[in-house]
Amino acid sequence: AQSVTQLDSQVPVFEEAPVELRCNYSSSVSVYLFWYVQYPNQGLQLLLKYLSGSTLVKGINGFEAEFNKSQTSFHLRKPSVHISDTAEYFCAVSGGSEKLVFGKGTKLTVNP
Amino acid sequence: DAGVIQSPRHEVTEMGQEVTLRCKPISGHDYLFWYRQTMMRGLELLIYFNNNVPIDDSGMPEDRFSAKMPNASFSTLKIQPSEPRDSAVYFCASSFYTWGELFFGEGSRLTVL
Numbered sequence: 001a002q003s004v005t006q007l008d009s010q011v012p013v014f015e016e017a018p019v020e021l022r023c024n025y026s027s028s029v030s031v032y033l034f035w036y037v038q039y040p041n042q043g044l045q046l047l048l049k050y051l052s053g054s055t056l057v058k059g060i061n062g063f064e065a066e067f068n069k070s071q072t073s074f075h076l077r078k079p080s081v082h083i084s085d086t087a088e089y090f091c092a093v094s095g096g097s098e099k100l101v102f103g104k105g106t107k108l109t110v111n112p
Numbered sequence: 113d114a115g116v117i118q119s120p121r122h123e124v125t126e127m128g129q130e131v132t133l134r135c136k137p138i139s140g141h142d143y144l145f146w147y148r149q150t151m152m153r154g155l156e157l158l159i160y161f162n163n164n165v166p167i168d169d170s171g172m173p174e175d176r177f178s179a180k181m182p183n184a185s186f187s188t189l190k191i192q193p194s195e196p197r198d199s200a201v202y203f204c205a206s207s208f209y210t211w212g213e214l215f216f217g218e219g220s221r222l223t224v225l
Contacts, residue, residue, distance in 0.1 A: 032211055043116075043203055043216030044155075090155065094211035099145075099168070104154040 002027040006103035021076040023091030033074040034092040118217035130192040133220045135204030147203040194224045
């Protein structure tokens with residue numbers, strides 16, 4: 001079975017600063033990895049995904065994530081954040097034909 | 113496509129009342145998922161369907177909760193009787209595969225007084 005750990009429940013940053021949201025997973029099989037974003041009072045939407053191929057994945061709104069198999073990590077990064085990036089971010093993993101397992105989320109707050 | 117459509121967006125009810133939440137998945141998606149989100153427990157998978165058949169309902173908290181999918185374009189989540197601890201945002205999501213990208217609705221915020 002898969003599991004996901006998001007190491008930080010809250011991350012405050014200043015506008016235009018870089019940010020990294022950490023995600024570690026455990027799985028006994030090959031994995032598919034996802035980051036979702038949830039803006040206030042909305043559903044989750046896909047930010048980016050890793051299925052295979054290049055370990056550096058680029059997503060919407062300037063976000064990217066790197067799959068590191070040896071570290072079992074899939075950290076999300078953005079070089080310069082905006083106020084509008086304030087949201088909750090969820091890492092998710094699935095293995096083989098298994099359903100997605102979500103982490104508990106990281107609340108990113110971007111301050112002016 | 114209009115995306116996953118949920119109704120109602122907000123529901124306020126009194127303890128003991130029956131609550132029915134509705135979901136219309138994206139056309140062509142074979143999988144439908146019901147999630148519950150609370151501050152304390154985060155995002156929890158309640159149940160999911162494949163081709164209208166319930167596959168895994170191990171996340172349904174107790175017998176007061178039931179879900180149906182009578183056809184490919186409609187699903188309901190029912191709580192009877194409702195309790196204050198059922199207050200949460202309930203999300204419906206659909207996808208082509210269990211392991212693939214999920215498309216979420218905007219959620220139904222339930223408050224049980």
